[in-house]
Amino acid sequence: MLSNKYLLGFFVVTFLFLSFDNNNQYFLTIPKGFPNLQIPEDNKLTNERIHLGKKLFFDNILSRDSSISCASCHKPDHAFTDGLKKAVGIKNRSVTRNTPTLTNIAYNKNFLRDGVNPSLEAQVLVPIHEKNEFDFHILLAAERLKKKPSYVQLFEKAYGGIPTPKLITKAIASYERTLISGNSRYDQYIYQNKKHALSSSEKKGLKLFNKLYCVSCHSGFNFSNGEIVNNGLYEKYEDVGKMRVSLKEIDNGCFKVPTLRNIALTAPYMHDGSIQTLEEVIDHYMQGGNSHPNKHPFIKPFSLDKSDRKNLVLFLKSLTDSSFATIQ
Amino acid sequence: MKNFVFALFLFSCLTLLAQKEIVLRLNHTLNSSTFSYNDNFLLDGKQNRYTRLQYYLSGFELEHDAGQLTPLTNTYVLASGHINNYYLGNYNISSVESISFDVGVDANANGGNTTNYSAQHPLGPKSPPMDWGWPSGYFFVVANGLNDADNDNTPETIFQLNALGNQMLTQIDPININPINSNDTIYIDLKVNAEKFLSEINLSTAGIDHSSSATNFIMCNNAYTMNVFESYTSTNNVIQNSDLNNFIFIDYTLPFAPTINYHFDSNKKTNLTITDINGRVHTKEINLQNEGSYFPIKEFSTGIYIVSIDNGEHMIHKKFNVVQ
Numbered sequence: 001m002l003s004n005k006y007l008l009g010f011f012v013v014t015f016l017f018l019s020f021d022n023n024n025q026y027f028l029t030i031p032k033g034f035p036n037l038q039i040p041e042d043n044k045l046t047n048e049r050i051h052l053g054k055k056l057f058f059d060n061i062l063s064r065d066s067s068i069s070c071a072s073c074h075k076p077d078h079a080f081t082d083g084l085k086k087a088v089g090i091k092n093r094s095v096t097r098n099t100p101t102l103t104n105i106a107y108n109k110n111f112l113r114d115g116v117n118p119s120l121e122a123q124v125l126v127p128i129h130e131k132n133e134f135d136f137h138i139l140l141a142a143e144r145l146k147k148k149p150s151y152v153q154l155f156e157k158a159y160g161g162i163p164t165p166k167l168i169t170k171a172i173a174s175y176e177r178t179l180i181s182g183n184s185r186y187d188q189y190i191y192q193n194k195k196h197a198l199s200s201s202e203k204k205g206l207k208l209f210n211k212l213y214c215v216s217c218h219s220g221f222n223f224s225n226g227e228i229v230n231n232g233l234y235e236k237y238e239d240v241g242k243m244r245v246s247l248k249e250i251d252n253g254c255f256k257v258p259t260l261r262n263i264a265l266t267a268p269y270m271h272d273g274s275i276q277t278l279e280e281v282i283d284h285y286m287q288g289g290n291s292h293p294n295k296h297p298f299i300k301p302f303s304l305d306k307s308d309r310k311n312l313v314l315f316l317k318s319l320t321d322s323s324f325a326t327i328q
Numbered sequence: 329m330k331n332f333v334f335a336l337f338l339f340s341c342l343t344l345l346a347q348k349e350i351v352l353r354l355n356h357t358l359n360s361s362t363f364s365y366n367d368n369f370l371l372d373g374k375q376n377r378y379t380r381l382q383y384y385l386s387g388f389e390l391e392h393d394a395g396q397l398t399p400l401t402n403t404y405v406l407a408s409g410h411i412n413n414y415y416l417g418n419y420n421i422s423s424v425e426s427i428s429f430d431v432g433v434d435a436n437a438n439g440g441n442t443t444n445y446s447a448q449h450p451l452g453p454k455s456p457p458m459d460w461g462w463p464s465g466y467f468f469v470v471a472n473g474l475n476d477a478d479n480d481n482t483p484e485t486i487f488q489l490n491a492l493g494n495q496m497l498t499q500i501d502p503i504n505i506n507p508i509n510s511n512d513t514i515y516i517d518l519k520v521n522a523e524k525f526l527s528e529i530n531l532s533t534a535g536i537d538h539s540s541s542a543t544n545f546i547m548c549n550n551a552y553t554m555n556v557f558e559s560y561t562s563t564n565n566v567i568q569n570s571d572l573n574n575f576i577f578i579d580y581t582l583p584f585a586p587t588i589n590y591h592f593d594s595n596k597k598t599n600l601t602i603t604d605i606n607g608r609v610h611t612k613e614i615n616l617q618n619e620g621s622y623f624p625i626k627e628f629s630t631g632i633y634i635v636s637i638d639n640g641e642h643m644i645h646k647k648f649n650v651v652q
Contacts, residue, residue, distance in 0.1 A: 064584060065652070117465075122441045129457060137585060138443070138453050139625050165453050166443035245493060247540040 031182025053175030085273035205315025232289020432468030456581030493540030
């Protein structure tokens, strides 16, 4: 039978542990109009985890030759893209796709351009192992981190353990969950009741955006329905998108509908960065895209006069959240 | 109370004593000769070589003791061409009549993440990688090698077939076996016709294919249709010694971190040492299995190194390069 002294000790320790846990819990600031974010039970956000993840995100230590980091391609001032047609990995190796934005990435249900990866944690492994990106191995990355006392300390504080593959992925995912952008002038107009946040041209552009089929795929608070579709970019796709994994012809040329938030900062566009400007993107859709059996039925030709086209572009540019672009 | 605890203890001990270790022995062959990396083998009139053969087995079910069925839940095997012995667990089984399994990883595990497991677990992070780095991304079968595309009797054209995707899971019907029983171990011997994984595939044009392609589907399906796995009767419960089958083979899939595949035809534990050409010891491991794939979790500088493996009776060496 345990004595009262031991029981009291047990409760004190438990209380202190819970207090410690609560004190360090990080509460995301969810913008108006955004739904709450689901955080995995086994990777709750804490200041320590986010701090560790951020340090790893910006540190070259995870690439084989320590020459690049996640932030080399996901640059904050480009809404976590790099401005390049296709990303560049270690030793100037060319990556096969355009760098996707990390704007509101935690709201996504699937990851990578073709949406074949369903977890933010698991997604972290991809650039580390990919030959044309970090060309490294997660076990060696963990060993490398174990040799850095500062990292050992940070992992201990964040997760109570030494650097391991699992904790590396959890920490980076924790940081990425904080990359929330919801303070564009559009947000101020729609959700913050600032009637003059958008100009009259931008408001006309917004009306057009809703009237045309844009909003069918680029829907909701994050301007994406999360689906993986073919947008008629090509008649024949060099990169077959989701089909690469599913093997189904119906997935040929299918890529994830990207968010349009901060779109003005993330040029060039499309999975392969083949379209340089927003005007050219609109031209692509005005022409109804190229013929392809999998092309989404909403992609049909339409016409816009010069002024409408300009207003639509201005509206898209109003989706830029300047506070997000300067996030560090 | 004391008597009850004692009886419970005694019962637990007896239960444990009644259990037997189940070991799956995969006797890999190439056209019925002992499997070895870099040995030529003939397939569809062309010479070929394996430089890497690895595959997952899961969904095991044993028929034993006059028709009883026991599924081996959560048991996974990552098989390699040069490794024979795989521990399946301890069970209250006296004699095994047949074994069935799947080639690949079940959808549930395949939807997980390698980092959920330790590096020692078959589903943990591996080098060379056995996954694409995300859920549904385990390579069910990896068959890498060279094919004699130009018909000069020397294989020179790379094929790299890494099959992934739930649809690749291939069920193998129960295979009747003649198990070898020792006091505390049951050996389940199977013959693995490694060349048959590649049947009806044009290896000259297969190239590098890490996907759910039709070619990779054929490869996985061959495990069933071409009877890659067959019943096999071993005459010994101890593998015979033979210097011919002691080897080290270096896998350069990651040139900056090569994996050392080794095999000793002996059931003795082995020691592994890696030195540089100046004799400086970089890694030393003791009491390893007699066969395995050893990934030195260490960053080496560019250079030449020597790996030595010994089991107290024999020692073998191999030079390998690291290119950073």
